[in-house]
Amino acid sequence: MRVAVSYNACTSGAFCAPYPTAGGAMExxxxxxxxxxxxxxxxxxxxGVAAFLRLLYRRSPLRTAELAxxxxxxxxxxxxxxxxxxxxxxxxxxxxxxxxxxxxxSWVEETLGLxxxxxxxxxxxxxxxxxxxxxxxxxxxRLEEIHRRNPAVDRALDQSHGMPETALRRALAMYREGALxxxxxxxxxxxxxxxxxxxxxxxxxxxxxxxxxxxxVVDIDERFLAHIGDAAREFSFSVETLAHDLRQPLxxxxxxxxxxxxxxxxxxxxxxxxxxxxxxxxxKAGAGWDLFLSFAPRDPAGQHTLLRVCxxxxxxxxxxxxxxxxxxxxxxLAGSSQFLHLRTTEARPEPLGPYEGPLYTREVRPALxxxxxLGCGRRFVVGPGGEITAIEALKGAGCPSxxxxxxxxxxxxxxxxxxx
Amino acid sequence: MRVAVSYNACTSGAFCAPYPTAGGAMExxxxxxxxxxxxxxxxxxxxGVAAFLRLLYRRSPLRTAELAxxxxxxxxxxxxxxxxxxxxxxxxxxxxxxxxxxxxxSWVEETLGLxxxxxxxxxxxxxxxxxxxxxxxxxxxRLEEIHRRNPAVDRALDQSHGMPETALRRALAMYREGALxxxxxxxxxxxxxxxxxxxxxxxxxxxxxxxxxxxxVVDIDERFLAHIGDAAREFSFSVETLAHDLRQPLxxxxxxxxxxxxxxxxxxxxxxxxxxxxxxxxxKAGAGWDLFLSFAPRDPAGQHTLLRVCxxxxxxxxxxxxxxxxxxxxxxLAGSSQFLHLRTTEARPEPLGPYEGPLYTREVRPALxxxxxLGCGRRFVVGPGGEITAIEALKGAGCPSxxxxxxxxxxxxxxxxxxx
Numbered sequence: 001m002r003v004a005v006s007y008n009a010c011t012s013g014a015f016c017a018p019y020p021t022a023g024g025a026m027e028x029x030x031x032x033x034x035x036x037x038x039x040x041x042x043x044x045x046x047x048g049v050a051a052f053l054r055l056l057y058r059r060s061p062l063r064t065a066e067l068a069x070x071x072x073x074x075x076x077x078x079x080x081x082x083x084x085x086x087x088x089x090x091x092x093x094x095x096x097x098x099x100x101x102x103x104x105x106s107w108v109e110e111t112l113g114l115x116x117x118x119x120x121x122x123x124x125x126x127x128x129x130x131x132x133x134x135x136x137x138x139x140x141x142r143l144e145e146i147h148r149r150n151p152a153v154d155r156a157l158d159q160s161h162g163m164p165e166t167a168l169r170r171a172l173a174m175y176r177e178g179a180l181x182x183x184x185x186x187x188x189x190x191x192x193x194x195x196x197x198x199x200x201x202x203x204x205x206x207x208x209x210x211x212x213x214x215x216x217v218v219d220i221d222e223r224f225l226a227h228i229g230d231a232a233r234e235f236s237f238s239v240e241t242l243a244h245d246l247r248q249p250l251x252x253x254x255x256x257x258x259x260x261x262x263x264x265x266x267x268x269x270x271x272x273x274x275x276x277x278x279x280x281x282x283x284k285a286g287a288g289w290d291l292f293l294s295f296a297p298r299d300p301a302g303q304h305t306l307l308r309v310c311x312x313x314x315x316x317x318x319x320x321x322x323x324x325x326x327x328x329x330x331x332x333l334a335g336s337s338q339f340l341h342l343r344t345t346e347a348r349p350e351p352l353g354p355y356e357g358p359l360y361t362r363e364v365r366p367a368l369x370x371x372x373x374l375g376c377g378r379r380f381v382v383g384p385g386g387e388i389t390a391i392e393a394l395k396g397a398g399c400p401s402x403x404x405x406x407x408x409x410x411x412x413x414x415x416x417x418x419x420x
Numbered sequence: 421m422r423v424a425v426s427y428n429a430c431t432s433g434a435f436c437a438p439y440p441t442a443g444g445a446m447e448x449x450x451x452x453x454x455x456x457x458x459x460x461x462x463x464x465x466x467x468g469v470a471a472f473l474r475l476l477y478r479r480s481p482l483r484t485a486e487l488a489x490x491x492x493x494x495x496x497x498x499x500x501x502x503x504x505x506x507x508x509x510x511x512x513x514x515x516x517x518x519x520x521x522x523x524x525x526s527w528v529e530e531t532l533g534l535x536x537x538x539x540x541x542x543x544x545x546x547x548x549x550x551x552x553x554x555x556x557x558x559x560x561x562r563l564e565e566i567h568r569r570n571p572a573v574d575r576a577l578d579q580s581h582g583m584p585e586t587a588l589r590r591a592l593a594m595y596r597e598g599a600l601x602x603x604x605x606x607x608x609x610x611x612x613x614x615x616x617x618x619x620x621x622x623x624x625x626x627x628x629x630x631x632x633x634x635x636x637v638v639d640i641d642e643r644f645l646a647h648i649g650d651a652a653r654e655f656s657f658s659v660e661t662l663a664h665d666l667r668q669p670l671x672x673x674x675x676x677x678x679x680x681x682x683x684x685x686x687x688x689x690x691x692x693x694x695x696x697x698x699x700x701x702x703x704k705a706g707a708g709w710d711l712f713l714s715f716a717p718r719d720p721a722g723q724h725t726l727l728r729v730c731x732x733x734x735x736x737x738x739x740x741x742x743x744x745x746x747x748x749x750x751x752x753l754a755g756s757s758q759f760l761h762l763r764t765t766e767a768r769p770e771p772l773g774p775y776e777g778p779l780y781t782r783e784v785r786p787a788l789x790x791x792x793x794l795g796c797g798r799r800f801v802v803g804p805g806g807e808i809t810a811i812e813a814l815k816g817a818g819c820p821s822x823x824x825x826x827x828x829x830x831x832x833x834x835x836x837x838x839x840x
Binding site: 044115129161172178206286289298299317343 | 468532552728
């Protein structure tokens with residue numbers, strides 16, 4: 001018989017006493033974590049609240065955006081948990097951010113078994129694997145200069161500008177994987193200026209001639225294409241730009257032509273699926289071509305979906321680096337996203353025709369906004385699916401409580417400001 | 421109409437001349453790469469051969485194992501490509517490894533468009549995200565001491581000992597993700613001594629009491645369980661060990677009990693699927709529990725399969741770090757593997773009963789070995805599926821050419837020495 005079960009209760013006598021769980025205290029603690037999660041509608045449950053407290057235990061104060069990035073949660077969710085923990089007396093706000101309340105430290109030690117405060121994440125690359133160091137100082141300052149002249153974000157297109165360092169880090173990651181040098185490179189959407197980073201990197205690496213064979217940017221926003229074209233003229237690098245709505249298939253001239261594609265699509269499943277399908281139209285036939293994808297951090301179910309879409313399209317995932325990208329002012333998502341390196345397999349999906357469905361975040365989850373009646377103070381949630389469908393309707397009909405016709409716009413509600 | 425196509429042939433006049441492809445020379449070059457790939461039976465094709473040459477262009481000489489690790493290929497495949505490139509006059513062997521042959525540099529520049537030699541990978545963590553630095557010197561030397569006393573590898577069980585630094589790096593990665601402190605931790609198979617690294621790390625971080633709530637090692641190899649138990653007694657950390665064949669479901673006492681599982685399963689699809697299924701038996705119900713998986717590097721189709729198996733079991737993949745683990749003497753795979761951080765979703769697979777199929781590499785792809793007749797020099801491939809099924813049969817019948825009965829064993833053939 002194969003199975004040989006010999007359960008050794010414990011191999012080291014001295015330490016086998018049950019972990020000090022403080023019995024009922026721990027159970028009550030677990031219940032409290034679950035309650036906080038429920039009230040904050042945290043999909044990660046009590047374990048998520050425990051992770052939040054662990055971060056504060058290891059380092060504090062921490063700003064809400066820092067917590068959100070470390071946890072991979074949207075800002076509003078993080079703020080809701082913070083609020084509930086504050087109400088529960090476990091957290092206090094300080095000038096530099098949130099910290100454990102006095103007394104909460106021992107509660108956390110007892111309930112969660114926390115005792116230590118190390119961080120073995122690489123301090124040089126911050127766990128991003130690619131280092132943007134002083135070697136690239138000149139390049140980065142040119143990129144920052146161009147970034148400062150960016151057109152304003154168009155939130156309807158899920159735009160949210162990646163930081164200059166992020167654009168360069170992506171370009172360096174592509175370079176390292178051999179996806180730039182001597183290659184035909186396609187960028188699907190580029191309000192992050194990755195094309196400019198690639199162009200400047202090429203000049204820096206090889207002043208006597210560009211390193212890439214071809215560089216094409218496809219974007220729906222002509223303002224950005226003009227901006228990129230200006231940078232190319234100013235800094236003498238070569239790029240082709242094409243104004244094109246990716247709801248439509250790539251034009252014939254771009255199909256099966258590229259060896260590498262980079263994209264940071266709208267953070268909806270439809271956006272992901274559409275941009276990846278167009279990427280596959282652009283890539284040459286066969287296995288092993290590179291696709292670099294940036295996407296918002298997700299909870300386990302969402303992350304499962306992200307990967308499933310990639311696999312369904314025949315793409316293999318070779319690396320996933322959390323918190324690789326940083327964005328300016330992408331408030332809801334804490335300005336951070338993950339970076340995935342995919343490669344084609346021999347399996348390719350059926351070609352995708354024109355796409356007519358909802359695509360950008362506001363189309364998939366249209367924006368809800370709070371409004372307050374200036375007459376009586378009553379609050380309304382306005383937007384598709386809200387109490388009132390549109391603010392114009394509310395203004396026309398007047399406040400149901402006091403009949404007033406003046407309203408003040410409040411904050412956008414959770415989950416609507418996701419960015420590309 | 422949505423589509424606005426305005427194809428700008430090029431936005432920067434001066435650099436728009438076609439890339440210097442040297443016309444026919446490049447085409448001939450591409451053909452040569454394809455031929456090398458075919459002769460070496462390289463699944464990655466000509467693009468793979470180009471990647472091989474790019475590595476040598478950027479840094480040389482490089483040993484075959486270094487090339488294999490960087491490319492994520494098995495050693496025999498890498499050696500075959502090296503041999504074909506040598507025959508083609510593009511590569512030469514030097515004392516320190518392979519290098520481009522004289523004259524090949526300009527050929528590579530012309531054909532592949534290569535010009536630069538940077539490496540932006542983080543020099544501190546080597547792209548592994550977690551740093552094992554002098555902070556852990558004492559711990560690491562204790563771990564090395566225990567590693568030196570390891571039982572011999574049992575290749576039938578796909579064993580291949582992870583390096584001490586690898587065990588510690590995994591323990592630190594688990595710690596950072598909050599998967600150790602205050603947690604119930606299960607290791608499925610542990611010839612890599614991750615349990616010892618966790619035990620020593622716990623002592624280092626918190627001398628006054630362990631950081632984990634519970635630590636259980638399940639392995640089929642009682643020699644390793646005894647070895648781990650000895651280390652636990654010597655260094656006073658707590659661990660439970662269980663001799664158990666994972667072909668059988670986990671015993672009742674271990675089910676739905678753990679918050680984190682770590683495993684480095686046999687590198688076969690059956691092994692992966694089985695160990696992940698057992699991991700899910702051990703993990704608590706619900707979403708968000710941690711699973712740390714090490715697995716051999718794969719070509720695009722194999723990597724697609726690896727991810728597909730994870731998703732089919734309801735697991736979400738949050739990070740993939742290539743070349744995270746290093747192994748002592750895992751020759752075929754160049755002693756390197758990737759590290760994946762998975763989390764459970766609410767979706768759980770149907771329970772898996774006892775498993776009776778092939779599991780370890782030698783069962784899935786039984787070993788073929790070359791033998792040479794000492795009489796006439798004729799060579800044979802011996803093993804299941806080879807010219808001769810077993811060496812005993814050849815010795816009994818004698819050499820079909822000269823009748824000799826003495827044979828010398830040669831090298832194992834490709835793909836059979838994969839390790840756990």
